[in-house]
Amino acid sequence: MRLLVLHGPNLNLLGQREPGLYGCSTLAAIDASLARQAEGLGVELESFQSNHEGALVDRIQQAGDRSGQGAADGIVINAAAYTHTSVAIRDALLAVAIPYVEVHLSNVHARETFRHRSLLADRAVGVIGGFGATSYRLALDGLVSHLREVR
Ligand code: DQA
Numbered sequence: 001m002r003l004l005v006l007h008g009p010n011l012n013l014l015g016q017r018e019p020g021l022y023g024c025s026t027l028a029a030i031d032a033s034l035a036r037q038a039e040g041l042g043v044e045l046e047s048f049q050s051n052h053e054g055a056l057v058d059r060i061q062q063a064g065d066r067s068g069q070g071a072a073d074g075i076v077i078n079a080a081a082y083t084h085t086s087v088a089i090r091d092a093l094l095a096v097a098i099p100y101v102e103v104h105l106s107n108v109h110a111r112e113t114f115r116h117r118s119l120l121a122d123r124a125v126g127v128i129g130g131f132g133a134t135s136y137r138l139a140l141d142g143l144v145s146h147l148r149e150v151r
Contacts, residue, residue: 001042001147004063004072005034005136006056007049008080014105022105023132030133034140041144046070053082057092064096074147075100076139083108083118090119099146103139104129 007027010017015026025033031047038045048059056079062070075093077100082089093100100120107130108115121127125146128139 005047006077009051025133060092101139
């Protein structure tokens with residue numbers, strides 16, 4: 001099983017960015033922890049971060065090319081601010097039809113109302129938020145369980 005973790009804009013600044021909201025873990029530390037978790041689960045995992053909507057769309061399209069290097073059976077995605085705005089990322093996820101879990105470090109529903117809307121949530125396998133870096137861990141566990149059940 002090959003899985004992809006996608007991180008959207010400004011998540012490269014984790015560790016220094018609003019630590020009261022997003023915690024003190026860096027993105028590198030989160031990715032390293034996910035890599036260890038993936039090894040334990042017996043799945044392959046690749047992480048990709050971009051501040052650019054088009055780059056995220058390109059990476060999702062690559063994940064959908066089943067014979068290519070970047071193919072994926074499932075996606076964990078924290079689209080960050082693009083969660084609330086990006087029809088392009090939604091369309092890419094639906095085009096490749098790869099099961100995905102939406103993840104957030106913060107509880108977006110306890111924040112500004114513009115963060116309450118997600119353009120990705122209604123087609124996700126599940127949505128997890130509010131647990132800081134642990135949200136990613138829960139999302140990966142949930143996605144692997146889901147994929148193992150449906151296979
Ligand atoms: C976020 C929540 C988004 O609203 C915000 O734009 C982010 C991070 C989170 O992980 O809590 O950049 O996705």
